[in-house]
Amino acid sequence: MKETILVALAAIRANALRSVLTTLGIVIGVGAVIAMVALGEGAQRRIQSQIERMGTNVLTVRPGQGFFRGVASGNRRLDEDDAYALRTELGHIYDIAPELESRLQVSYQRWNSSNSVVGTWPSYYDIYNHSMANGRWFDEGELQGRRRVAVLGANVPEDLGTPPGLLVGRTIQIRGIPFEVIGVLEEKGGAAWMQPDDQIFIPLSTAMYRVMGNRDRLRSIYVAAPSPEQLNAAWADIDRVVRRQHRLPPGEEADFSIQNSSDILQTFNESNETFTLLLAGIAGVSLLVGGIGIMNIMLVSVTERTREIGVRKALGATKTDILLQFLVEALVLCVLGGVLGVLAGVGGASLITRFASWDTVIAPQAVVIALIFSAGIGLFFGIWPARRAAILDPIDALRYE
């Protein structure tokens, strides 16, 4: 067996460049899977910890029925009036914060960047457990006055090329409109598409009437109950108020949804699963292509070495000996590709973390599965060429030119 592996390694080394090019398909496939799984895993952990930090006592009201489940039927939007109605009726028990979001051009002096701008109420700060690094959060007076004040996420000052301390009190342009920076938040960390550190927060009224052009379709309204035990009561209260706002008779299907943190987590997990499945598909295709490449090169290798096979058979190699020789060669090629792929994936994941500041987590299971999978590819796509070598007639093989 040791001999067989040595022979395989020698054959691979003899055609080093060809071998490396051949394994590229496997390397890319495995690398992509490792990096993407790391990304998905990282997002999952981050979301989980964010939701845990936000507390389990927050309900999220969204327009339409379920968010990812089925087709969102309601065209009825969630607007500022809904938020005010909730605050008027329930504001003495719960913290309430609507959210309006849009990606906009932001500039400061010669610096430009494109950021997610969130219009909300002062209560958003407590619901999200934010804390200030510099300056302060905006207040109710600024909301009512539609003041042009902005609080920046932790990464935004860097986008604008200025240290956080120096930005507070300065004027930045959001979509060309001047805003005074009144504060910078502590770093929160991000995950996948949720990047609070890259966001800019402004009063909802300012966002609606000065920046986003009377757009009043809210993305969501957050309602925080004082304790998790009150969630059921809160759910019923919200349902009652929003139904009345939307003039829905009892029994009619709601055109909005109310989710608690575990619902959101589940929704996220479902979309994460879809993402993973998609990924698995892509990985499968690239590994299939990689495997076919291996099979192709093994067939070439068998043909090139027909004479060698004849010699080995004349000297006493059995079918099994020859089969093993070529199977091990294919296996070594694939496992080599798998190992390189894992390295590429780990490297890619750390680059993503470094430059996109998305969390990534390398799961050991993913590495093990990737390696086992590439070995499987080697066996599956190597067996046919190896069998062709094994059943060669020694005389024909010896005579082969």
Added chain:
Amino acid sequence: MEPQGVGTGNGKVVIRTQGLQKHYHLGAETVRAVQGVDLEIAAGEFVAIMGPSGSGKSTFMNLVGCLDTPTAGEYWLNGNKVSELSDDDLARVRNRDIGFVFQTFNLLPRATALHNVELPLIYAGTSARERKERATAKLVRVGLGDRMGHKPPELSGGQRQRVAIARALVNDPALLLADEPTGNLDSETSAEIMDIILELNRAGQTIVLVTHESDIARYATRQVHLKDGRVERDFLNEMVGV
């Protein structure tokens, strides 16, 4: 039909064939490459197989060397009937009992001389240490003790053929088969190679050698002439050696 035994060896029969036939089918046509060869070769004999091109010499050698199975007839090697063995059993017989020397050397070009000679022992499952010892001994015996680390492209034709002879001997086979071993060599180198082969025979090695040169055949103790796949003449050489 009684096998013809001319017998110059020590009596123990190494090869015995009875009505050995090999046919090839090329479309509708049947080529009878070997048609009914009865032959007995005893241990210690040095037999030269001769005959015109296409007379079936190589085909016969392949049958005797267990590289091929006969269409009809029987073949005993060392008293064991091998004409009906499976492919893998034949591989084991080749590994244990037969050593081949080919016209075109058939060495692995990327392996050293030593590794080439070790090859049969690898398939015999011999330990690495014993392999190295035995392969070294055979290389020294053919006069290549100082070329063991060289690869075939770095060796001359005669040296390559000596590596091939060392390889054929490394398993101490009962039978050494050589199909035109000097066919690719000049006359001087041919003589060197034949001297080595002759010396092996003098040390007791049973040898069957295919050639169409009578100069080469003269080294043998016995000549078997084939024609159209049949034995035409079978006689002892009066004068042995040069």
